[in-house]
Amino acid sequence: MKTSEQSKFGLTSKILAGMAGGIILGLLLRNLFPASEFIQEYITEGVLHVIGTIFIASLKMLVVPLVFVSLVCGTCSLSEPTKLGRLGGKTLAFYLFTTAIALTVAILAAVIVHPGNATLVAENMSFSAKEAPSLASVLINIVPTNPLQAMTEGNMLQIIIFAVIFGFAIAHIGDRGKRVAALFEDLNEVIMRVVTLVMQLAPYGVFALMAKLALTLGLETFGSVVKYFFLVLAVLLLHAFIVYPTLLKLFSGLSPFTFIRKMRDVQLFAFSTASSNATLPVTIETAEHRLGADNKIASFTLPLGATINMDGTAIMQGVATVFIAQVFGIELSITDFITVVITATLASIGTAGVPGVGLIMLAMVLNQVGLPVEGIALIIGVDRLLDMVRTAVNVTGDTVATLVIAKSEGEFNENVFTDPKAGKTSGSFDKEVHRGQ
Template identity: 85%
Template sequence: MITKNKLGLTAKILLGMLLGVILGLLLRNLFPGSEWVETYLTKGLLHVIGTIFISSLKMLVVPLVFVSLVCGTCSLSEPSKLGRLGGKTLLFYLFTTAIALSVAILAAIVIHPGNASMVTENMSFSAKIAPSLADVIINIVPTNPLKAMSQGNMLQIIIFAVIFGFAIAHIGERGRRVARLFDDLNEVIMRVVTLVMQLAPYGVFALMAKLSLTLGVETFGSVVKYFFVVLGVLLIHAFVVYPTLLKTFSGLSPITFMRKMRDVQLFAFSTASSNATLPVTIETAEHRLGVDNKIASFTLPLGATINMDGTAIMQGVATVFIAQVFGIELTITDYITVVVTATLASIGTAGVPGVGLIMLAMVLNQVGLPVEGIALIIGVDRLLDMVRTAVNVTGDTVATLVIAKSEEGFNQDTFHNPDAGRVAPTFDEQVHLNE
């Protein structure tokens, strides 16, 4: 019997956002031009709480990317998992991520959700001169990995982590011991991420209250526009791009696939975590969709680690949106840098709630945009996080079906049987079991 009435993290964040907006608007209308409100609340308490939350996100960027990416590379580079399976899976995931980013950036440029008039003196920012494409390519390889970590140079950290993880996977038993250490470190970092996300309702409250005090009504109209641009691109990717890829590369029916994926998508939406959804995803892939266990057990866990198309869409739209808000013109080189950085960074993005904001901070730094711009979108990010997690698990399963079909690890009869795998827990049953 369930008697809990405690609010979940999603409800708390939405409540914090609403209360923050209400408080900001009340103070703004009850005490217009008040120096006390400006000094002790806008620039004082609210600024401190919001800055601490943003700093806590930035704090996790380097350790999260490095440790997660080393773990993912170790798994991919194990001798028993090398070859066609690993190559096809990695290429397919990176391919779909690049498509997601490109569509997201194009949509944001065309629709132009950002409004430069949103920026006040408190949010002004002077952009640094972006390096040339040649310099970006040259600087990918770090001369000093520790310096790259201390400076937060993500491209260099990603390259070093891939090389480091590949080496670990090829030195036998000693490498396996090191890999186990990184797995433990990854668990610790995931716990830290969970703890930081517990601060999200308070951070969102402070950020939204401050925004309500400092920004005009047009701000919220622009944020709503941003929300629907991201949501629209997510839905296009889930219901147009993925079905098209599935039909093109495997010849399977997208309608049958979507019908059998409903429980997985609902569970992903409710948890906002690819990792938490993984048992349900594997169960569905094997018993409902007919994928061989040897393939599903490799491609789906790998996808939960490196395939983050939904997160990439958010990063693409948010980067352009924040640039538009601050009146910063992004060059073709900047857009290419965003696509390359976010695509590679998806390998190091853990499948837990809230990590997308940490990755966004990295992408913004890479093209010289203010991380403070995250404050503009964080209030609506939790709801988008739930949607993009559903998109992510859908992409993982599409890739798994395509790979399984090409590797002859697929049962056609199971896929076309509407009653196949009915013994698997339904969405409601799975939620009940988790509670």
């Protein structure tokens, strides 16, 4: 009985406790010592910043080797060029389809609710956005000129392309390729073990991240953009818990309730880190060991999704575009709305899975329809919190696509999916709970 009670307090419970504890500590310090330089310098930017940054760095440390090795392993097993092409086509089509749905729903919601008010325009709004890449440059930069440089810079699209080509070559050189493939399989196991070790530090990292957020988030901006904030939040939740489960049931027949229950760890990580790339090790581990997707599918669809599938960001861009147009009293035509959908859908391909990058891509979308980029200053105060939610939406969409495609390719283990203990007792996240009992 004791073992059962202890096992319930697994990773999800620990992360939730870390999140709650961090928020409570941050709010207490903020209200008890509102102007304390000591708190600001030694707690917020000192202890909490160091712990949170180390945790994020430890996750990002795993991204490049995990993506490269797992994708090479997956591609090695796809020896048929037609199968690889079919898998890539299905993945890209599904991601673009869900992004288009997200944008359409977001724009319709913004038009109906009308969150923007022309009286909100501030005299001294400013936002300096980096120049967003053009579609042509995105397409050109997909192919790496230097694979090692792509790895050191974390250029995920280039890493994915090189890994696919490398794995495809291994699969077509006979016995020598099999020896190399076996080496990569062993490396993949080692990296997954490292993922498990890093996950044990998660509750402490999440505690520090949430405490710092509670200490630094500017709540005074909520008053002017409260309708925008809650509208984006509502559409994000609708997409995550209605649209995705519906698509999962429609295209694969799998239980949405089982899926949502097993996705909690991934969603919490994505929420606390606000980075699809940093969450990628957890997403891959969950998709394979908790949800039953084969490695050859998950290692292809999930890294690709973390790079190009940004439904949460698309929702923000759709609502924000209409909101800024309403604030400045600018009427958008049907053509403008269509342009926003197309531009933002294609822009998602070039959107990196790191915190805050959605604002840069929003600048490109606003320019495309002739809206003032300065309007971003209205929403930047609350974007950090929304960024955390939309990252959770993004990784949920990546995983839904993985399960749908794995089921369609016959590379799916339904016994793992239906087993509530799958991935928990086989050496993954909660293995440490059972030690010493």
